[in-house]
Amino acid sequence: MIYTVTFNPALDYAVYLDSFELGATNRTTREELRCGGKGINVSIVLHNLGVESRALGFLAGFTGETIRAWLTELGVASDFITLPGGMSRINVKLKLDGETEINGQGPDITPDALETLYGKLEKLREGDTLVLAGSIPATLPDDVYERILARLEGRGVRFVVDATGELLLNVLRYRPFLVKPNHEELSEMCGTVLDSADTAGIRACARALQEKGARNVLVSMAGAGALLVTEDGRCIRQAAARGELVNSVGAGDSMVAGFLAGFQRTGDYRAALRLGAAAGGATAFSAALATRSQVEAVLETL
Numbered sequence: 588m589i590y591t592v593t594f595n596p597a598l599d600y601a602v603y604l605d606s607f608e609l610g611a612t613n614r615t616t617r618e619e620l621r622c623g624g625k626g627i628n629v630s631i632v633l634h635n636l637g638v639e640s641r642a643l644g645f646l647a648g649f650t651g652e653t654i655r656a657w658l659t660e661l662g663v664a665s666d667f668i669t670l671p672g673g674m675s676r677i678n679v680k681l682k683l684d685g686e687t688e689i690n691g692q693g694p695d696i697t698p699d700a701l702e703t704l705y706g707k708l709e710k711l712r713e714g715d716t717l718v719l720a721g722s723i724p725a726t727l728p729d730d731v732y733e734r735i736l737a738r739l740e741g742r743g744v745r746f747v748v749d750a751t752g753e754l755l756l757n758v759l760r761y762r763p764f765l766v767k768p769n770h771e772e773l774s775e776m777c778g779t780v781l782d783s784a785d786t787a788g789i790r791a792c793a794r795a796l797q798e799k800g801a802r803n804v805l806v807s808m809a810g811a812g813a814l815l816v817t818e819d820g821r822c823i824r825q826a827a828a829r830g831e832l833v834n835s836v837g838a839g840d841s842m843v844a845g846f847l848a849g850f851q852r853t854g855d856y857r858a859a860l861r862l863g864a865a866a867g868g869a870t871a872f873s874a875a876l877a878t879r880s881q882v883e884a885v886l887e888t889l
């Protein structure tokens with residue numbers, strides 16, 4: 588079973604505007620609300636691709652209840668912990684001259700709630716996959732992912748981590764099966780500026796993460812595609828699909844879902860990467876997260 592953990596779920600409120608003036612009343616041309624948070628997005632796209640998972644994490648307030656209800660409606664299995672106060676975030680995604688995001692802080696996670704999550708994760712067994720994805724509320728220490736992996740070390744659980752900075756660097760010694768920084772996040776972690784065309788530079792930084800313990804490093808580069816450095820020493824470059832960008836929020840999560848679904852089906856890194864790129868592209872080309880038929884249509888073009 589694949590388990591995803593989203594510490595900080597959100598309702599994603601995408602607003603499309605023709606113009607925007609600071610300090611004025613602006614009107615949208617269109618708006619959309621959907622549930623989000625990286626682990627949740629991975630679970631939704633896995634479900635769309637016919638791979639079941641269980642979404643875990645923390646929810647609070649009426650926004651949290653809405654997220655829970657939507658997941659149930661979509662048929663995504665979930666087992667979220669309800670926090671005693673606060674509300675799950677509403678993240679604003681501004682669509683005008685590119686994409687601008689305003690992500691909230693999220694509710695406080697109490698020590699009791701954290702213990703409850705640890706208890707749920709105790710059930711994971713050999714062969715299970717655990718996806719830790721997204722930011723953590725500011726009130727938690729940034730070794731919380733590390734603590735989870737330390738508890739599960741040695742049980743044969745496959746770890747996938749989509750996080751940035753210290754949150755990611757701290758877990759590498761637990762040998763995660765897959766980490767997926769985008770190339771800007773990779774640049775920051777390596778303390779350099781990487782151009783998406785600089786395959787040698789990206790490969791060198793990905794290898795530096797492998798030296799710290801990561802098994803496979805998938806570097807996503809939005810419209811410039813992706814590069815996978817595998818644990819058996821290969822470096823596979825995948826072009827991005829061609830299409831019109833509508834809303835790329837969740838493209839990276841869709842790529843993780845497509846990669847996991849593809850790897851589960853074939854055990855082949857190149858095929859997994861291709862399905863990842865198709866899922867990422869299909870999400871970028873639509874307002875919502877990619878459906879199975881959208882992914883299949885994009886896959887045929889790659």
Ligand SMILES: Nc1ncnc2c1ncn2[C@@H]1O[C@H](COP(=O)(O)OP(=O)(O)OP(=O)(O)O)[C@@H](O)[C@H]1O
Pocket residue numbers: 768769770806807808809810811812813826827828829830832835836837838839840841842863864865866867868871
């Ligand atoms: N504009 C685009 N055109 C084609 N494919 C895209 C586009 N944007 C994203 N993709 C696909 O999705 C993958 C992941 O996108 P990206 O690198 O933007 O992830 P990310 O930064 O983690 O995104 P997010 O945090 O919004 O989920 C890319 O490697 C690519 O295959």
Ligand SMILES: O=P(O)(O)OC[C@@]1(O)O[C@H](CO)[C@@H](O)[C@@H]1O
Pocket residue numbers: 595597599622623624625628678688690720721722723836837838839840
């Ligand atoms: O603030 P975080 O946790 O880093 O990112 C949250 C978020 O931007 O990531 C998803 C897209 O990847 C969105 O659904 C969500 O709003």
